[in-house]
Amino acid sequence: MTLRLGRHAFADDATLMMAIVNRTPDSFYDQGATWAEERALERVALVVEQGAEIVDIGGIKAAPGVEISAAEEMERVVEFVARVRAAYPDLVISVDTWRASVAAAVCAAGADVINDAWGGADPELVDAAAEGGAAVICTHTGGVTPRTRPYRIEYDDVVAAAIADTVAYAERAIAAGVAKESVVIDPAHDFGKNTFHSLELTRRLGEMVDTGYPVLVSLSNKDFVGETLDLPVGSRLVGTLAATAVCALACARIYRVHEVVETRQVVDMVSSIAGRRPPRRAIRGLQ
C-alpha cells in the first residue's frame, strides 16, 4: 500500500528508517545523551546525514519513572518539532506520545506522524491526529497502562492478538478521519510481552503484513534481544540486526532504530535477496 506520512508520500516498495531521537534525560539506550536541545538537534543532523527518512521524537521514556505531565512533555517536544520542521522540510517528523493534547500540539508545530507506542490508551489521540493531518502508528500492547512493564501477561496466540488489536485500532483511526494510507501497525516488541512473545511475533511477522497495513517494527536493542543472547544494553546490535533481517524478509516497511546505517544495510541486503530491490551497482561477471 502506498504510504502517506503527513506531508510525505512513499512508493509501495519503499522501506523507511525511523531514527529515534530522545528528548529525555533517562531513556534506556542513550541515557540522556540528547536531553539537551542542541544535542538532540545534532542527533537529527546525524541521522539525516545517515539517510533516515523519519525521526521519532520522544519526550517520555517508555519504562516506569518520574511522572511527566502533559505540559512538561509539550515543553520537551513541541518547540523542538518546530525547529526540526523549519530546518528539514523534507524529513518526516514523528512524535512518540500517547496523549491527545500533545499530539494536537506537535501536529500544529509540524509533526507528520503520531507514534502511539501505548496502543490507544488515550481514545482522543486519533481525533487529534486526524485533525492535524498526521499518520498514526497503531501499536499492540495487550491493553497495559502506559509506562508499565509486562507482568505475567499471556496470550492464547500473541500474533492473533496483535493483529486483532492493531487492526481494530487502525479501523478506529480511519473512522476518526485519519487517511487509510496514513495508518501503520506495529506489533510493539517487548510492550506487554515477554521474550517468547516478541520472538514469535518476529517469526510470524508476515501474518501482520498480510493484513495489508504497512508494518513498523521497533526492535532496536530491546530486552527480547538482550534476554535471547544474554547481553546488556550496548551489546545488542548484532541480535537487533538479525531480528531486523527476519522482519525485512517478511516485508516490514518502517524500522524504528538507534543505528540507522547498519539497519539500512541489512534491510537493503535482505530486500535484494528477496528480489524486491536491485543491487546498487552490479558489474561482476557482466563486463
Add this chain to the structure above:
Amino acid sequence: MTRAVLVPGVLALLPEYAGLEDPVADLRAACLEAVRWLGPDPTILADEQGARVGRSLLRAAGFETGLRPSSTTAGLLVVGNGSARRTEKAPGHLDERAHGFDDDLRAALASSDATWPDLTLGDSLWASLDGIGRLREIRPPGVTATIDYDDDPFGVQYWVMRWQW
C-alpha cells in the same frame, strides 16, 4: 548505402541486469546513439549472447523488432569487443599480449586499409570476435570509422564505432 555499427556485448547493458546505478552509463549512451543512427532492423553480426545485447539495444533505442527499414539503407549491427585480459583485475586476469592485440584490432576496425591481427588469438585473449570476423569479410576497402567510445573500464576493451559505405 550501408551503415554499420560496432557495440560490445556487455551483459550489464541488458535490463535484466540493471542495478540502481548504471555501471556502464557512458557506454550505454554511446551505444544507443550509434544504434539510433543505424536505424531499425539491421542485420546482427554476433555470437549468441552478443545478439541478445544487440536486440536489447535496438529495443532500448525505440526500434521494435520486425520493423522493415524505411529507406534503402542496409544496416549492420556488429556486437563484439577486444580482450578481457587487459589488467590483473580483468575477468581473464592479465595477458601481456592483450594490449598489442587490441591496438592492432582497433587500427583494423578504424580503417579497412590496416592489417588485421591474428583473430585466432581471440579465444585465448577472451576477445569476442564472431561478429567482428564477419564484418572483416563484408566491409569494402577505403572505409574509416567514427570512434564514439574507446575504453577498458573493467579490463575489457570496448569500442563503439560507426562506418558508412
